[in-house]
Amino acid sequence: MSMTHTQSRFNSTLTSQCQNCSLSALCLPIALADEDINRLDQIIERKKPLKKGEFLFRQGDTFDSVYAVRSGTLKTFNITSVGEEQITGFYCPSELVGLSGIDSNVYPVSAKALETTTVCEIPFSHLEELSSQIPSLKHQIFKVMSRKISDDQQMMVLLGKKNADEKVASFLLNLSNRFKKRGYSASSFRLSMSRGEIGNYLGLAVETVSRVITRFQKNELIHVDGKEIEIVDFPEMQKLVGVASDCGKIANI
Amino acid sequence: MSMTHTQSRFNSTLTSQCQNCSLSALCLPIALADEDINRLDQIIERKKPLKKGEFLFRQGDTFDSVYAVRSGTLKTFNITSVGEEQITGFYCPSELVGLSGIDSNVYPVSAKALETTTVCEIPFSHLEELSSQIPSLKHQIFKVMSRKISDDQQMMVLLGKKNADEKVASFLLNLSNRFKKRGYSASSFRLSMSRGEIGNYLGLAVETVSRVITRFQKNELIHVDGKEIEIVDFPEMQKLVGVASDCGKIANI
DNA sequence: GTCATTTGCTGACCCAGATCAAGAATTCTC
DNA sequence: GAGAATTCTTGATCTGGGTCAGCAAATGAC
Numbered sequence A, B: 001m002s003m004t005h006t007q008s009r010f011n012s013t014l015t016s017q018c019q020n021c022s023l024s025a026l027c028l029p030i031a032l033a034d035e036d037i038n039r040l041d042q043i044i045e046r047k048k049p050l051k052k053g054e055f056l057f058r059q060g061d062t063f064d065s066v067y068a069v070r071s072g073t074l075k076t077f078n079i080t081s082v083g084e085e086q087i088t089g090f091y092c093p094s095e096l097v098g099l100s101g102i103d104s105n106v107y108p109v110s111a112k113a114l115e116t117t118t119v120c121e122i123p124f125s126h127l128e129e130l131s132s133q134i135p136s137l138k139h140q141i142f143k144v145m146s147r148k149i150s151d152d153q154q155m156m157v158l159l160g161k162k163n164a165d166e167k168v169a170s171f172l173l174n175l176s177n178r179f180k181k182r183g184y185s186a187s188s189f190r191l192s193m194s195r196g197e198i199g200n201y202l203g204l205a206v207e208t209v210s211r212v213i214t215r216f217q218k219n220e221l222i223h224v225d226g227k228e229i230e231i232v233d234f235p236e237m238q239k240l241v242g243v244a245s246d247c248g249k250i251a252n253i
Numbered sequence C: 001g002t003c004a005t006t007t008g009c010t011g012a013c014c015c016a017g018a019t020c021a022a023g024a025a026t027t028c029t030c
Numbered sequence D: 001g002a003g004a005a006t007t008c009t010t011g012a013t014c015t016g017g018g019t020c021a022g023c024a025a026a027t028g029a030c
Helices: A007-011 A034-043 A124-133 A135-161 A164-181 A195-202 A206-218 A234-241 B007-011 B034-043 B124-133 B135-161 B164-181 B195-202 B206-218 B234-241
Strands: A055-057 A065-071 A074-079 A085-091 A110-113 A118-123 A188-190 A222-225 A228-231 B055-057 B065-071 B074-079 B085-091 B110-113 B118-123 B188-190 B222-225 B228-231
Touching: A034 A124, A034 A135, A065 A124, A074 A195, A074 B135, A085 A195, A085 B135, A118 A124, A124 A135, A124 B135, A135 A164, A135 B074, A135 B085, A135 B124, A135 B135, A135 B195, A164 A188, A164 A195, A164 A206, A164 A228, A164 A234, A195 A206, A195 B135, A206 A222, B034 B124, B034 B135, B065 B124, B074 B195, B085 B195, B118 B124, B124 B135, B135 B164, B164 B188, B164 B195, B164 B206, B164 B228, B164 B234, B195 B206, B206 B222
Parallel strands: none
Antiparallel strands: A055 A110, A065 A118, A074 A085, A074 A110, A188 A228, A222 A228, B055 B110, B065 B118, B074 B085, B074 B110, B188 B228, B222 B228
């Protein structure tokens, strides 16, 4: 295993990579003993960056690893029978991609970089093996997958029941929460995806996304400058999403 | 544990319940050694039947078990901020309900019986413990959760991209596949959910569901008698869903 | 059995958001 | 940095499916 590790790995002497990684509290947010973190670190490969538009894996590829995003953004998508792309998710730093491949041993979606993106590759067979020895790691994997299931179900609610305004507001607040969780500004961030990709994801036409965003800006809910977004009126946005402000799960998508 | 087992458990002498269960190949379709199946069997509680409309668990209840449906049907749903119900899934015999509760230790949805329904309760802490000792069981749980993730993502595609005809056709073929998998007729079955529940699930108004079903019948794609459905023209239905007939994953929802 | 309630069907109308079109602003590329 | 290509915005128009309404059929309660 260690032979496949990249340069940076050899530079670190005694310290573990995972331990130093600013995402360690998020990627598999576990209360692991140092010794366990080291063992996890051993199986992880740090891959060279993907450039915008490059694939991490393609629908139909043999599944062997899950990936943690370290920097940048990925999208996952299906190609439908009529050849159009359907985006099923965006992945920000600290998030895990590829879990849906475990069942069939084949990735059921493609994953593509929206900008320059680096990932950690976590060979699944090794992770599974290690999870037998570290119960808290196993529990953590169950939790991450369970979380994905409930998040996706919230997304189903969004697609099935919400109108265009609610969809876009949910999307922006969801991104905001994810940035906040990793220590970035919750109110001001950059969209790494195009309007077209947002529309595709939310089940809306590009034009509708554009119009809604313009209207939000006109009503001073947000401030927009190209891909830069600033959320100005959180309470009003949350009202649109339809979530009580005291609710822990704000703007779930 | 064994103290909580019901009557039927004591009637069985040496044979395991899970071993005899006709769903064993589906519920956690594992190549478990007899000994392992017995151990799994030990932790499972067979609950008394739920009557139509009764809850298995409610949104917000503390999570402690997942449930395998033995007979009947369940639906899971959220209550939205405006008080309306959003159905996130239907569960047929052999399917597992409750996996989304692992992450937060609370069920994020409610589960309600659509008809008289029996389930096996699988206390999750015991299952997790046992999975440490039986790697193939652990792998199986990963697979079941992974499958749920990719199924839900197909559902997202359906909600985001398909029109009313495609949604209803996908729904019917998906049910057909699930019945077929458990050994029942793929072409002829009974819908345990109302038109309203189908519409809710598919993001359609009741009237639309009703009209589409009527039209399918008029065009001789299906034959309908109340809740009884017979799929007459599979190829045409699959064409509607937009899946090549040689594709393994037909009519994925 | 009878009455009440829920569930399903169908027609008439309407609107949110899709589609079409055409410029404006960005972003690639060399 | 000029030109090409893509992405974004905005307006005009169209339509799939939602809403409303009224009746029929099935199911439940007593």
